[in-house]
Amino acid sequence: MSRYAMAIDTKRCVGCTDCVVACQTENDVPVGYCRDWIVEATSGVYPELQLEIRSERCNHCSDAPCVRCCPTSASHYAEGGIVMVDHDDCIGCKACIASCPYDARYVHPEGYVDKCTFCIHRVKEGENPACVSVCPTHAMIFGDLDDKNSEISKVLQTRKHKTLIPEAGTKPNVFYLL
Amino acid sequence: MTKRFKRRQFIKILGAGTGGAVLGTTALKAFQPGEKTDNFHLLGKATDAATPTYCEICFWKCAGWVHKKDGKPWKITGNPDDPNSNGRFCPRGTGGIGAYTDPDRLKTPLIRVEKNGKQVFREATWEEAFDYIADKMKMIKKKWGPECVALFTHGSGGSYFKTLLKAYGSNNIAAPSYAQCRGPREEAYLLTYGEGVGSPERTDIRNSKCIVLIGSHIGENMHNGQVQEFSEAVANGATVITVDPRFSTAASKSKYWLPIKPATDLALLLAWINVIIEEELYDKEYVKKYTYGFDELKKAVKHNTPEWAYPITTIKPHIIRETAREMARHAPATIVHPGRHVTWYGDDTQRVRAGAILNALLGSWGRRGGFYAQAKAHVKKYPVPKFPKPKKNWKDAFPNQFPLANLALSSGICDATIPTAERDCSFKGWIVYGTNLMLTLPQPQQTLEAIQNLELLVAIDIMPAEITGYADVVLPECTYLERYDDLRISPGRFPTVALRAPAFEPKYNTKPAWWMAKELANRLGLEKYFPWKNIEEYLDYRLKSIGSSLKEMKEIGVKKLENEEDLYYLDGEEYEFNTPTGKIELYSTALAEYGFDPIPRYTAHEEPPDGYYRLLYGRAPMHSFSRTTNNPLLTDVKSENEVWINPKVAREWGIKQGDYVVLENQDGVRSNRIRAKVTQRIRHDAIYMVHGFGRSDKRLRRSYLRGADDTHLITRVKLDPVMGGTGMRVNFVTFRKEGEA
Numbered sequence: 001m002s003r004y005a006m007a008i009d010t011k012r013c014v015g016c017t018d019c020v021v022a023c024q025t026e027n028d029v030p031v032g033y034c035r036d037w038i039v040e041a042t043s044g045v046y047p048e049l050q051l052e053i054r055s056e057r058c059n060h061c062s063d064a065p066c067v068r069c070c071p072t073s074a075s076h077y078a079e080g081g082i083v084m085v086d087h088d089d090c091i092g093c094k095a096c097i098a099s100c101p102y103d104a105r106y107v108h109p110e111g112y113v114d115k116c117t118f119c120i121h122r123v124k125e126g127e128n129p130a131c132v133s134v135c136p137t138h139a140m141i142f143g144d145l146d147d148k149n150s151e152i153s154k155v156l157q158t159r160k161h162k163t164l165i166p167e168a169g170t171k172p173n174v175f176y177l178l
Numbered sequence: 179m180t181k182r183f184k185r186r187q188f189i190k191i192l193g194a195g196t197g198g199a200v201l202g203t204t205a206l207k208a209f210q211p212g213e214k215t216d217n218f219h220l221l222g223k224a225t226d227a228a229t230p231t232y233c234e235i236c237f238w239k240c241a242g243w244v245h246k247k248d249g250k251p252w253k254i255t256g257n258p259d260d261p262n263s264n265g266r267f268c269p270r271g272t273g274g275i276g277a278y279t280d281p282d283r284l285k286t287p288l289i290r291v292e293k294n295g296k297q298v299f300r301e302a303t304w305e306e307a308f309d310y311i312a313d314k315m316k317m318i319k320k321k322w323g324p325e326c327v328a329l330f331t332h333g334s335g336g337s338y339f340k341t342l343l344k345a346y347g348s349n350n351i352a353a354p355s356y357a358q359c360r361g362p363r364e365e366a367y368l369l370t371y372g373e374g375v376g377s378p379e380r381t382d383i384r385n386s387k388c389i390v391l392i393g394s395h396i397g398e399n400m401h402n403g404q405v406q407e408f409s410e411a412v413a414n415g416a417t418v419i420t421v422d423p424r425f426s427t428a429a430s431k432s433k434y435w436l437p438i439k440p441a442t443d444l445a446l447l448l449a450w451i452n453v454i455i456e457e458e459l460y461d462k463e464y465v466k467k468y469t470y471g472f473d474e475l476k477k478a479v480k481h482n483t484p485e486w487a488y489p490i491t492t493i494k495p496h497i498i499r500e501t502a503r504e505m506a507r508h509a510p511a512t513i514v515h516p517g518r519h520v521t522w523y524g525d526d527t528q529r530v531r532a533g534a535i536l537n538a539l540l541g542s543w544g545r546r547g548g549f550y551a552q553a554k555a556h557v558k559k560y561p562v563p564k565f566p567k568p569k570k571n572w573k574d575a576f577p578n579q580f581p582l583a584n585l586a587l588s589s590g591i592c593d594a595t596i597p598t599a600e601r602d603c604s605f606k607g608w609i610v611y612g613t614n615l616m617l618t619l620p621q622p623q624q625t626l627e628a629i630q631n632l633e634l635l636v637a638i639d640i641m642p643a644e645i646t647g648y649a650d651v652v653l654p655e656c657t658y659l660e661r662y663d664d665l666r667i668s669p670g671r672f673p674t675v676a677l678r679a680p681a682f683e684p685k686y687n688t689k690p691a692w693w694m695a696k697e698l699a700n701r702l703g704l705e706k707y708f709p710w711k712n713i714e715e716y717l718d719y720r721l722k723s724i725g726s727s728l729k730e731m732k733e734i735g736v737k738k739l740e741n742e743e744d745l746y747y748l749d750g751e752e753y754e755f756n757t758p759t760g761k762i763e764l765y766s767t768a769l770a771e772y773g774f775d776p777i778p779r780y781t782a783h784e785e786p787p788d789g790y791y792r793l794l795y796g797r798a799p800m801h802s803f804s805r806t807t808n809n810p811l812l813t814d815v816k817s818e819n820e821v822w823i824n825p826k827v828a829r830e831w832g833i834k835q836g837d838y839v840v841l842e843n844q845d846g847v848r849s850n851r852i853r854a855k856v857t858q859r860i861r862h863d864a865i866y867m868v869h870g871f872g873r874s875d876k877r878l879r880r881s882y883l884r885g886a887d888d889t890h891l892i893t894r895v896k897l898d899p900v901m902g903g904t905g906m907r908v909n910f911v912t913f914r915k916e917g918e919a
Contacts, residue, residue, distance in 0.1 A: 009413070011412060011413060011431070012409045012412065012413050014396075014397030014398075014405060014409065014427050014431075014799065015397075015427060015799070016268060016269050016397070016400055016405070016799035016800065017269045017799065017800045017815040017816075018266075018267070018268055018269040018272055018799075020269070020815050021269045021272040021273045021800070021811055021812070021814075021815060022253075022269075022272045024811060024814070025252065025253040025254070025272060025273070025275055025811070026253055031810050031811065031814050032814060034814070034815075038815075042425075042857065042858060042859060044858065045858055046425075046437070046824065046858040046859075046861075047425075047435065047437050049425045049430070049435075049858055049859060050430070051425065051427070051430035051859075053427070053430075133255075133266075134255070134256075134266055134267060134272060135266065136263075136266045136267070136268050136400075136402055136405055136406050136409075137405065137406060137409035137410075138406070138409065138410070138413075139409070
């Protein structure tokens with residue numbers, strides 16, 4: 001078994017949006033839509049400020065509300081726990097969009113719901129997702145959490161990290177290194 | 179044909195024109211869309227295999243591969259052998275496909291004509307366009323001399339027009355990247371070390387333990403390899419000291435953020451020098467062995483104590499001391515970054531020199547973690563006959579001014595186009611390649627006046643732009659993905675050569691620059707300067723001189739060559755610098771000779787009046803100037819700019835987050851509306867915006883009137899007397915509500 005996950009280093013990330021553009025070209029995401037995006041969160045008062053830059057996307061949650069609520073089972077777990085949408089089975093009811101705490105899904109102009117796939121087509125070929133492989137600052141790590149020797153397992157053992165909206169209880173598989 | 183328009187009106191590019199309607203000269207057949215056999219010839223490959231390219235979206239020129247899927251354009255990825263990108267493109271490079279797919283591209287040659295009393299563009303054939311240009315150029319040569327034609331250029335294809343202009347008899351070739359950008363930096367380092375910093379910069383950031391950024395917003399300027407190294411250094415725990423009135427991305431990665439009062443950077447640099455000398459933190463051996471003028475320097479900065487700098491810069495004395503000690507602690511693996519866009523206040527050569535002096539005191543030039551020695555490939559040039567010697571050049575218009583300008587000033591040529599009683603060198607023709615002068619040159623009112631005095635204005639570009647609207651002839655270039663270009667020969671830690679080959683056939687009726695220049699040369703009787711049959715032959719000749727070939731380069735994209743020199747000075751190595759004294763000149767003998775301060779000296783700059791704020795501008799990582807603001811992929815991630823306003827200032831003016839405001843500068847010039855970004859991340863005495871937005875050409879459908887154009891508000895400059903750079907951060911703005919009188 002594998003459990004695919006992503007770790008994003010907020011210390012390295014400069015928020016350049018290359019992950020967004022690379023995803024769009026790799027996956028033919030139509031102009032005006034995106035499967036991943038950048039958040040810049042500022043805190044503090046001048047001149048004592050902090051800035052956290054995050055590349056966000058579907059968290060491929062281990063307990064994914066989108067999978068649970070999908071009436072046609074179009075949203076499902078594929079290999080390695082990757083949450084996928086079967087375009088043919090999707091009826092575009094948007095229940096999954098309403099249930100996702102991360103707002104990670106959108107309706108594709110062709111009528112189905114679309115979102116990040118962790119580039120499963122590349123992962124199957126042994127490659128990293130497009131966003132990971134393009135990131136100029138090497139801020140992203142992709143790998144298998146069930147493999148204790150994988151880079152991502154190691155980094156999560158040594159670096160302080162968090163997930164987004166953990167209180168939603170969805171068990172996200174995208175981690176942010178702090 | 180030779181009639182001159184009394185007053186050039188701005189013409190919006192016709193939207194309806196597609197290339198198909200105006201094709202038809204036999205000479206051009208090889209490049210017409212739809213001719214498959216020629217297409218295969220052009221591509222060299224008939225499969226979905228990747229085509230090598232180097233990026234043209236910015237000057238970093240990363241090398242990569244263009245991929246197709248089912249024969250259609252798909253994506254661009256980095257070439258792992260390329261040190262500029264290390265196999266990872268930045269968002270602009272990744273989004274380069276958008277330059278190709280943009281439906282608003284220039285599609286066919288255009289000629290300005292008068293129709294019912296109104297100036298319009300008519301679609302023309304290439305032959306007509308070339309004949310028009312050649313006739314005018316011949317006329318100007320005969321009447322005023324060839325020196326009266328100037329070339330403004332930015333980008334790879336400009337090299338062919340440089341050849342054309344030199345062959346024609348003019349060496350008035352300017353790039354706004356000099357007087358409007360990094361000119362003062364190159365001159366300052368040349369004066370100090372006898373060498374410039376170069377591009378990509380010779381900064382050894384990857385190995386730095388302490389990085390000092392003063393006005394350099396790495397991460398927002400997406401100079402790929404440099405950003406990569408910066409991130410790596412941060413991850414490895416390097417101390418970053420960022421001096422910026424704005425809490426930039428880099429500042430957020432820094433141990434120290436020094437929110438300096440704008441226009442006072444030189445005072446801080448001098449105070450740092452003072453601390454490093456007074457506390458004897460400098461590299462004594464290095465200073466003794468390699469530098470000239472230490473005693474004079476020590477004396478000159480004696481009074482520039484942190485206490486002196488505090489009221490000027492607002493940076494507390496203990497922070498100035500602490501950061502200076504931090505620099506010294508990590509020296510020589512400390513780098514005071516020389517910056518890139520440094521034309522701020524008119525004393526820019528002096529300010530950058532202060533940083534160069536600081537680097538010398540820390541011993542970081544020629545040391546690991548400081549500055550390395552660049553290596554560049556020696557590639558044989560294709561032999562051409564000797565160029566004619568011009569009888570005059572742009573400098574004649576500025577007697578005894580800017581004595582240390584080593585390159586032509588775009589702004590100087592612009593000024594010298596406006597005739598005055600004293601000037602004998604008024605320009606009559608401009609060829610503008612790949613640079614949108616209305617947004618790159620400050621004082622757009624001057625640029626417009628200059629344009630009205632021209633007999634000929636040719637614009638070569640990919641996109642309609644403000645400058646193309648004022649041209650007599652517009653030549654539509656195909657994108658870098660549709661053409662060969664000259665080899666990329668970048669300096670770096672080791673020499674590399676990269677190839678750009680066409681991945682797609684040119685869309686519409688567009689052509690590569692090399693072909694345009696060669697065709698124009700034929701019409702001007704200058705064909706001997708373009709002796710190669712076609713670009714493949716030209717490239718193959720050059721590549722053979724480094725033991726490669728066009729065939730090999732199409733397969734590998736980037737060729738790495740051996741570095742024969744050491745990256746750093748060896749311990750105790752004797753070294754002669756290319757300066758008048760043969761030493762690193764802390765005291766510049768050249769500056770002294772021309773009557774300038776041989777050691778930088780702080781002078782106060784004008785401050786914004788009450789209710790006004792200093793206009794600062796910069797870059798966003800997904801855009802290159804105005805060049806990308808209509809790219810469908812890149813406008814998708816950032817479609818307009820915002821004006822950054824400190825919350826206290828916003829409260830005073832009743833401006834809320836996301837409101838549209840209009841900016842008005844000290845001369846009463848107003849901007850287009852721009853959204854307010856009310857943020858703690860900027861000081862109260864300045865506002866900030868990203869450059870390149872607020873486009874005024876309607877045919878740029880995604881960028882038309884999106885956000886504001888900073889250049890429009892830069893109606894005054896302060897000239898750098900050393901080299902003629904145009905200091906542009908000397909404009910002040912206030913707020914107006916949309917529609918307010």
